[in-house]
Amino acid sequence: MTRRQELDNGLVVVARPNRAARSIAARLVFEAGAAFDPPGKAGTSSLVARLLDRGGGGLSAEAIAEGFERLGVSYVARAQGDTLDVEVRLLAEHLPEVLRRLRPVVAEPAFPEEEVRREVGQTLSALAEREQDTGAVAEDALAAALFPPGHPYREPAVGTRASVPRIGAADLAAFHRERVGPSGSILALAGDIDPDRAIALAADHFGDWTTGRGATGRATIPDPPMPEREVTLVRRVEGKTQADLVLGMLPGLRRNSPDLPAALVLNNALGEFSMGGRLGAAIRDREGLAYYVYSTFEAGLGAGPLAVRAGVAPDAVRRALDLIRRTLEAVRRRGLKPSEIRDSKQSLAASVPRRLETNPGAARTLADCEFYGLGLDYPERLPSLIRAVERDQVAAAAHRYLTLGRHALVVAGPALKEALR
Amino acid sequence: MTPRLSPPGKRRSSSVPPVRVERLPNGLTVLLREMRAIPVVSVWCWYRVGSRDERPGVTGISHWVEHMNFKGSRSIPKSEVTRRVELAGGVWNGYTWLDVTTYFETVSSDALDAMLRLEASRMTECLYSKQEVERERSVVISEMRGGENDPRSYLEREVSGTALQAHPYRWPTIGYLSDLQAITREDLYAHYRRYYVPNNAVLVLAGDFETRAAMRLVKRHYGRIARGAEPPPVRTVEPPQSGERRVLLRRPSGASYLQVAFPAPALTDGDFPALLVLDGILGGGPSINAWAGGRGAGPSKSARLYRALVEADLATEADTQIIPTRFPYLYRIQATAKAGVDPERIERAVYAEIGRLAGGSVEAKDLERARNQFLARYALESESVTDAAHQLGFFETVATHRDYLALPARVRAVTAGQVARLAAERLSERTRTVGVLVPDAAGAGGA
Numbered sequence: 001m002t003r004r005q006e007l008d009n010g011l012v013v014v015a016r017p018n019r020a021a022r023s024i025a026a027r028l029v030f031e032a033g034a035a036f037d038p039p040g041k042a043g044t045s046s047l048v049a050r051l052l053d054r055g056g057g058g059l060s061a062e063a064i065a066e067g068f069e070r071l072g073v074s075y076v077a078r079a080q081g082d083t084l085d086v087e088v089r090l091l092a093e094h095l096p097e098v099l100r101r102l103r104p105v106v107a108e109p110a111f112p113e114e115e116v117r118r119e120v121g122q123t124l125s126a127l128a129e130r131e132q133d134t135g136a137v138a139e140d141a142l143a144a145a146l147f148p149p150g151h152p153y154r155e156p157a158v159g160t161r162a163s164v165p166r167i168g169a170a171d172l173a174a175f176h177r178e179r180v181g182p183s184g185s186i187l188a189l190a191g192d193i194d195p196d197r198a199i200a201l202a203a204d205h206f207g208d209w210t211t212g213r214g215a216t217g218r219a220t221i222p223d224p225p226m227p228e229r230e231v232t233l234v235r236r237v238e239g240k241t242q243a244d245l246v247l248g249m250l251p252g253l254r255r256n257s258p259d260l261p262a263a264l265v266l267n268n269a270l271g272e273f274s275m276g277g278r279l280g281a282a283i284r285d286r287e288g289l290a291y292y293v294y295s296t297f298e299a300g301l302g303a304g305p306l307a308v309r310a311g312v313a314p315d316a317v318r319r320a321l322d323l324i325r326r327t328l329e330a331v332r333r334r335g336l337k338p339s340e341i342r343d344s345k346q347s348l349a350a351s352v353p354r355r356l357e358t359n360p361g362a363a364r365t366l367a368d369c370e371f372y373g374l375g376l377d378y379p380e381r382l383p384s385l386i387r388a389v390e391r392d393q394v395a396a397a398a399h400r401y402l403t404l405g406r407h408a409l410v411v412a413g414p415a416l417k418e419a420l421r
Numbered sequence: 422m423t424p425r426l427s428p429p430g431k432r433r434s435s436s437v438p439p440v441r442v443e444r445l446p447n448g449l450t451v452l453l454r455e456m457r458a459i460p461v462v463s464v465w466c467w468y469r470v471g472s473r474d475e476r477p478g479v480t481g482i483s484h485w486v487e488h489m490n491f492k493g494s495r496s497i498p499k500s501e502v503t504r505r506v507e508l509a510g511g512v513w514n515g516y517t518w519l520d521v522t523t524y525f526e527t528v529s530s531d532a533l534d535a536m537l538r539l540e541a542s543r544m545t546e547c548l549y550s551k552q553e554v555e556r557e558r559s560v561v562i563s564e565m566r567g568g569e570n571d572p573r574s575y576l577e578r579e580v581s582g583t584a585l586q587a588h589p590y591r592w593p594t595i596g597y598l599s600d601l602q603a604i605t606r607e608d609l610y611a612h613y614r615r616y617y618v619p620n621n622a623v624l625v626l627a628g629d630f631e632t633r634a635a636m637r638l639v640k641r642h643y644g645r646i647a648r649g650a651e652p653p654p655v656r657t658v659e660p661p662q663s664g665e666r667r668v669l670l671r672r673p674s675g676a677s678y679l680q681v682a683f684p685a686p687a688l689t690d691g692d693f694p695a696l697l698v699l700d701g702i703l704g705g706g707p708s709i710n711a712w713a714g715g716r717g718a719g720p721s722k723s724a725r726l727y728r729a730l731v732e733a734d735l736a737t738e739a740d741t742q743i744i745p746t747r748f749p750y751l752y753r754i755q756a757t758a759k760a761g762v763d764p765e766r767i768e769r770a771v772y773a774e775i776g777r778l779a780g781g782s783v784e785a786k787d788l789e790r791a792r793n794q795f796l797a798r799y800a801l802e803s804e805s806v807t808d809a810a811h812q813l814g815f816f817e818t819v820a821t822h823r824d825y826l827a828l829p830a831r832v833r834a835v836t837a838g839q840v841a842r843l844a845a846e847r848l849s850e851r852t853r854t855v856g857v858l859v860p861d862a863a864g865a866g867g868a
Contacts, residue, residue: 020458023801053722061732065722069705070790072797076719089718091797122737125760129675129737134570239673239861242566274503275491288556291564311567313559343508350510350529357461357527358805 002366002376003195005203009210010183013202014366014376015195018359024191025089025359026098028106029367032084032179035152035221035302041167043159044175045079047119051172052077052086054115057104061115067101075105079157082221082300083371084180089360092192099205107209109176116169123164130158134244135311137235138412142248145231145408146305147224153302181212186370190362218373221302226250227406235412242311243413247324249403252303255372261385262393263297263306263401268344269336269394270327271295271308278331278340279308282323289316289323297401301372306401314413321411325404332402335395349383440813440822441632443639447648448620451639452813452822454627456806462628463527463810466540467818469623470616471520472594473655473748481596482604482612484517485561489609490524491515492553495546497539499553505535512807518711519590520747521818522616527807530629534638540624541642544617554606562602565595572674573755576858579668581751584682584854588659590750618649623817627810659684659749666854671861676737677758679767680856683848685752688745689820692847694831695839696743696752701791702783702840703774704741704754709828710802711744712811723790725777726754729770735762747819752848764857778844783837795832 002016037044053075054061068075071094077086086106090098130136140156147154155163187206189198227250253263271279271294283293290310298304308328312320336344356362356379369378443451470483493499506513511528524543526536568574578593585591624643626635662684686692700707705721708714720727720740730736736756744750756767803812816825 072793132675288559347507
């Protein structure tokens with residue numbers, strides 16, 4: 001029931017009906033995320049996203065906001081790692097008008113000098129706040145430890161104190177011209193729609209968009225080199241009562257890695273299932289050391305690390321790290337129990353349909369499948385791919401991805417040197 | 422052209438599923454809403470207990486009880502509580518707030534029976550072993566500390582405790598550290614037994630089931646649970662405020678923050694819908710889904726505060742907060758100062774905007790936009806089975822679900838005059854509490 005059509009200008013439109021809804025979620029996805037920020041200008045994609053609706057196509061920022069909000073439409077644009085995403089949520093009867101109003105926002109932003117200056121200043125304020133956020137401090141340090149200078153995944157999407165002041169309106173216009181166009185981009189719609197009509201409407205409003213180059217084939221993101229040995233970084237942040245720690249391991253996973261289903265099963269059993277998998281059982285449930293502890297793969301166009309995160313009291317950091325290491329080592333050496341693999345496979349496979357339950361969830365999932373070339377039937381195929389995972393494949397994934405000893409560890413919080421000694 | 426929105430239920434009234442209300446002899450209220458588009462069901466069990474039912478010495482106990490109720494029962498071992506939900510492809514969680522404590526599972530519909538069994542067991546027979554109480558003590562303290570890493574949590578706590586001097590809404594739901602260190606197993610168990618009785622609970626089912634068959638399952642699992650004593654009422658009424666209150670905090674922080682709080686009407690107060698519209702004009706309108714609302718939404722850029730604070734380059738963020746509560750609570754306006762901007766300038770700009778509202782500046786297009794934003798959000802935030810069940814249960818627990826169903830009509834009836842009167846009467850200098858947090862010497866004060 002999901003329909004897909006590529007318009008002549010290369011924009012792929014995907015539409016999925018949900019007759020239980022009165023609303024529609026529409027998501028435009030461009031290969032224009034932070035990974036594509038020009039060298040030395042980290043934060044460009046993020047500023048482009050924040051300024052798309054601040055004037056363009058002959059309309060003022062005020063007129064654009066009023067045009068959406070008088071219909072009750074919610075609009076948001078964000079720079080992710082690989083993509084720049086624009087999402088609108090609306091009542092179904094407004095779809096034609098919303099698509100009409102969306103077109104100049106994404107295709108003809110003006111990046112007025114004054115708006116750019118204001119947004120740059122506000123981003124610098126936000127960066128000062130971020131320096132006091134233990135979670136953000138840990139994430140930025142981890143990326144800098146795992147990805148070498150120049151790597152697309154090294155810098156934070158929001159940019160840095162050094163890079164953001166270097167970005168001007170001309171940079172934003174150039175980035176937009178080069179990366180935000182119809183070719184290789186996706187418009188995904190889900191909700192109370194007739195898919196054929198939705199595609200026709202999309203063609204009406206976006207079919208003659210030819211400016212902006214867009215992507216021609218997906219970009220290649222190089223694999224980061226494996227660290228030679230383990231790296232431990234301590235970042236002191238004053239006035240905090242809890243430390244955030246993150247441990248990241250390469251080689252990491254890509255969205256199109258052939259062993260992705262096995263890696264998902266591994267990650268689920270390690271740090272997701274029930275109350276945080278094995279890690280949750282060891283650290284939260286048995287010892288009460290943390291409110292949160294979990295693991296994730298950040299798989300994109302390029303390889304993203306398998307990361308373990310936890311928030312713990314400063315005096316419990318050592319103990320928590322010890323338990324995390326032991327858990328990772330045990331899973332790598334001895335593998336997972338058949339019952340753990342069975343539970344994780346069942347849980348992951350059975351949860352796939354829920355991703356399509358809400359309109360924003362369905363639009364995001366479909367856009368994702370299209371962007372990463374997984375096929376629109378991926379949500380239907382994924383459960384059987386997961387169920388087919390064998391124990392030795394999970395063991396191989398554990399061996400490949402749990403590279404303790406060559407990991408990077410960051411702890412951010414108050415007075416930690418003593419705690420780690 | 423003025424856009425016209427059809428109200429929820431009007432365009433295709435037959436497609437809006439009715440709510441069936443049942444009451445078991447033991448006092449359990451059951452709300453059922455069939456939504457059969459996908460084979461999923463959401464089960465929420467609500468209790469009329471939250472931080473309002475606590476007292477100094479045991480603050481945070483309602484939330485800690487919620488944690489303990491994931492630790493297994495006489496018939497369901499700890500390891501099975503969340504495992505069963507996830508094997509059914511489900512998602513689970515729970516939360517505790519001012520007026521409510523709730524637990525939910527959204528699962529494939531063939532797991533409905535197992536979820537009702539789980540929730541019925543949670544109501545009556547959780548274990549509370551000494552060992553689990555001690556483990557959870559440090560988990561809850563860790564949760565509190567994680568929240569405190571955000572300097573704004575201090576400001577919110579101080580403003581709440583200053584604006585409210587008597588009513589138990591004044592302390593944080595997470596509790597005070599000293600209380601979390603002192604609460605005993607007996608305290609927890611007594612709190613659990615006092616409030617977890619069917620006559621103090623609301624069970625909500627939304628999704629793919631047939632109502633009569635679902636009610637048979639509900640009766641099988643809940644029918645034999647005995648009615649309990651009625652939990653004690655909240656008696657304290659907040660005395661009126663008769664002058665501005667101010668707090669100034671100094672903490673390590675990357676920015677200065679401002680929070681202004683005013684006494685807000687309770688959900689059932691006649692002024693509540695006008696506050697929703699007022700907030701629409703001032704702040705872009707509230708989310709009214711406390712669980713999932715606002716997730717992933719951007720700021721409302723036509724809102725007056727956004728224009729006066731963010732566009733005017735005084736603040737990097739400006740937002741507001743309304744919570745539908747049983748008793749009068751607070752309406753908050755919050756802003757993050759741009760580096761180098763004195764929070765006092767932001768404060769003045771906020772009061773200027775309130776003054777404009779009180780002075781009758783609301784035009785027909787402002788009302789129209791605020792109403793349309795509210796009605797769209799009202800629809801969007803109740804579409805999934807999880808959200809639909811949440812909304813019915815939240816409002817039934819705080820007041821009644823009819824108050825929720827009546828909100829669109831009440832919001833549509835709000836006039837410009839009501840908004841102006843509300844701004845003049847409720848958002849006044851006499852009743853405001855102002856909190857400012859500035860970076861102290863040890864913190865980086867921003868560029």
